[in-house]
Structures are given as structure tokens and as C-alpha cells.
Amino acid sequence: MHELAVTESILQIVLQSAEENGATKVTDISLTIGALSSIVDDSVQFYWDHISKGSIAEEAKLHFNRILAKLKCQNCGNEFQLIEELTPCPNCQGINLQIIAGEEFQVDAIEIEKEVNNEPKS
Amino acid sequence: MSQRVEIVKRIMDSNEQLAEQNRQKLDQHGVFCINVMASPGAGKTSLILKTIANLPDDLRLGVIEGDTAPVTIDADKIVNAGMPAVQINTGGDCHLDANMVGLALDQLDLDALDLLLIENVGNLICPAGFALGNHANILIASIPEGDDKPYKYPNIYRNIDVLIINKTDLLPYVDFRMDYFREGVEMLNPGLKTFALSAKTGEGVQAWVDWLVEKVLSSRG
Numbered sequence: 001m002h003e004l005a006v007t008e009s010i011l012q013i014v015l016q017s018a019e020e021n022g023a024t025k026v027t028d029i030s031l032t033i034g035a036l037s038s039i040v041d042d043s044v045q046f047y048w049d050h051i052s053k054g055s056i057a058e059e060a061k062l063h064f065n066r067i068l069a070k071l072k073c074q075n076c077g078n079e080f081q082l083i084e085e086l087t088p089c090p091n092c093q094g095i096n097l098q099i100i101a102g103e104e105f106q107v108d109a110i111e112i113e114k115e116v117n118n119e120p121k122s
Numbered sequence: 123m124s125q126r127v128e129i130v131k132r133i134m135d136s137n138e139q140l141a142e143q144n145r146q147k148l149d150q151h152g153v154f155c156i157n158v159m160a161s162p163g164a165g166k167t168s169l170i171l172k173t174i175a176n177l178p179d180d181l182r183l184g185v186i187e188g189d190t191a192p193v194t195i196d197a198d199k200i201v202n203a204g205m206p207a208v209q210i211n212t213g214g215d216c217h218l219d220a221n222m223v224g225l226a227l228d229q230l231d232l233d234a235l236d237l238l239l240i241e242n243v244g245n246l247i248c249p250a251g252f253a254l255g256n257h258a259n260i261l262i263a264s265i266p267e268g269d270d271k272p273y274k275y276p277n278i279y280r281n282i283d284v285l286i287i288n289k290t291d292l293l294p295y296v297d298f299r300m301d302y303f304r305e306g307v308e309m310l311n312p313g314l315k316t317f318a319l320s321a322k323t324g325e326g327v328q329a330w331v332d333w334l335v336e337k338v339l340s341s342r343g
Contacts, residue, residue: 002215002216002217002248002251002252004215005215005217005219005252006133006134009133009134009136009137010133012136013129013131013133013135014129017127017129017131018127021125021127023125023127027124031133036276036277037251038247038248038250038251038277082276085270085273085274086272086273086276086306086309086310087273088305088309095305095308095309096309096312097309099280105132105133105134106130106131106132106133107129107130107131107133108128108129108130109126109127109128109129109130110126110127110129111124111125111126111127112124112125112126112127113123113124113125114123114124114125115123116123
């Protein structure tokens with residue numbers, strides 16, 4: 001699987017955003033992963049623990065928001081979930097299907113810590 | 123002090139930007155590029171060799187070979203057929219990405235090419251997720267793999283421009299329900315351009331080669 005390459009990409013996005021926001025530490029990372037992206041959560045977390053070492057995002061907790069794959073039949077309008085294998089529309093057996101969910105694959109947000117600004121407010 | 127920062131950035135963005143750069147480079151040099159994907163053993167190299175043999179002599183072709191291990195068997199076969207070939211050893215990675223292809227493009231004299239074939243790593247899952255910057259995605263499915271592959275690997279069937287069904291000479295010996303297979307493909311990629319052929323016997327190869335040549339010529343403008 002290609003989780004290593006993907007995890008490196010996540011790290012890059014996270015560190016860039018952390019830097020832009022003056023973070024000293026990244027504690028949490030929220031990801032949305034659609035079922036059709038063929039990514040295994042555990043593998044991403046495994047690689048993450050290795051490649052984030054020594055960065056300010058070391059030990060950050062990854063939170064996976066999983067989106068199920070959903071299809072819409074273009075024949076009868078029925079919406080149904082794709083569980084494991086592709087099937088025709090369970091309502092009308094139509095095969096003209098459109099994917100309406102499950103392709104998402106993004107970094108949504110990070111939780112960061114910042115230095116507390118000790119300068120007295122005037 | 124703790125703070126939540128909204129990002130909402132697609133994880134594949136950086137690969138896709140590199141793919142776009144590759145595409146621009148190919149277009150600048152007038153090279154039509156195809157990405158050939160398949161499972162291991164579907165006949166990628168055999169079909170590439172057969173394709174090379176059937177292309178017009180004046181069509182200048184190059185090949186980028188993706189491999190997971192540092193063996194040069196496939197690249198040697200291509201070089202022996204007289205083509206410039208660059209091998210990318212992915213170091214165990216399961217797919218080519220846009221960065222690897224970009225580095226390989228630097229090693230080729232693109233002005234001396236009309237057509238570039240990229241042979242991706244044999245795999246039906248990972249290559250589907252990584253854009254390379256090529257103009258057309260080709261998937262080779264082969265009869266002995268079974269007729270259920272579109273149902274089990276929907277992603278790769280959705281992101282292709284041409285499907286080649288290889289090893290049709292084995293149809294009499296294998297339980298392969300062509301209707302069932304094609305219905306799965308139709309669900310994922312309606313109206314997909316499909317060629318059924320045998321790289322071994324050569325049956326059906328010419329129609330595929332004709333399509334390819336037509337694409338190369340029309341991309342020259």
C-alpha cells in the first residue's frame with residue numbers, strides 16, 4: 001500500500017500550517033478519509049509515529065473521520081452504500097451509477113500549542 | 123495556549139501539482155504520454171513489446187519502466203527492442219508517483235520522442251491514486267485474472283481512458299464471464315474505450331495500435 005507516501009504528504013501539510021500559525025507543538029490532527037481512497041488508518045498511524053519523530057508534530061494524535069462510499073442510481077435516483085463489492089442498484093438493478101461520497105481524502109484541521117505571550121498588555 | 127487551525131487541504135495536492143508540471147513539460151515537447159497499469163502478470167511488458175513492433179517506423183517512442191526492485195529484466199527487453207528506456211526503481215513502493223516520473227523525464231530527450239509509454243508497477247490499487255501527468259490512463263486486464271476484478275478494484279477502473287482485455291486466446295480454457303466483467307466496467311466507467319486482444323497471437327492488437335497512433339498524430343496538432 002502507499003500509506004508511507006501519503007503519510008509524508010500529511011506531515012508536510014501539517015508542518016506547513018503549524019509554522020504559518022506559530023505553533024510550538026501539534027497535538028491533534030483531523031483527517032477525512034473516504035472509503036474509496038484505499039487507505040488503512042492503522043498503517044497511517046504506524047508510519048506517522050516514525051516519520052514525525054523529532055518534529056513539532058511528534059506524538060500528535062491522528063483522528064480519522066471515515067466517510068462511507070455512497071452511490072446514486074442515475075436510473076431511479078436511489079442512493080445506497082457501497083459496502084465491499086460494487087453492485088447494481090438494489091432498487092432497480094440499474095448500472096448507471098454515480099459516486100456521491102467516499103472519495104474524500106484531506107487534512108481537515110490541527111490542534112496546536114503556542115507560546116503564551118507574557119508581555120504585559122498596555 | 124491551545125488552538126484549533128482549520129486547514130481542509132487535499133492530501134494528494136502536492137502530487138497533483140507535480141503531475142501538472144509533468145504534463146506541461148510533455149506538451150511543450152509535443153510528446154503524447156500514456157500510463158499503462160495492470161496487475162502483475164497481466165502482460166504489460168509483452169503488450170508494450172507487441173505495440174512497439176506494430177507502430178509505424180517513423181513514430182519515435184520512449185519507455186519509462188516502473189519496478190519495485192532493482193531488476194532490469196523489463197527495461198532490458200525494451201532496450202533490446204531499440205527504444206530509449208528509463209527504469210525507475212521504486213525501492214519497494216507499490217506505485218509510481220509524479221515526482222519519480224518527473225525525474226525520469228529529465229533523463230529522456232523529449233524532443234526526440236512522439237510517444238512515451240510509462241509502465242507502472244504491477245498493482246491494481248495504488249497506481250490509481252497517483253496522477254503522473256500523462257495524457258491517457260490504460261489498464262490491461264487479462265482473462266486468467268478472473269471476471270470479478272472491476273467489482274473488487276473499482277478505483278482503477280474508474281480512472282482509466284482505455285481498457286485492454288489481454289490473453290483472449292485463453293478464453294476457451296478459463297471460466298471468464300465476459301458479460302459479467304463488462305457490466306462491472308460499465309457501472310464504473312460508462313462507454314469506456316475497450317480493446318480485446320491477445321499480445322501472444324497478435325489478434326486484435328492492430329485496432330489498439332491504430333487508436334494509439336491516431337492519438338499521437340492528433341496531439342501533434
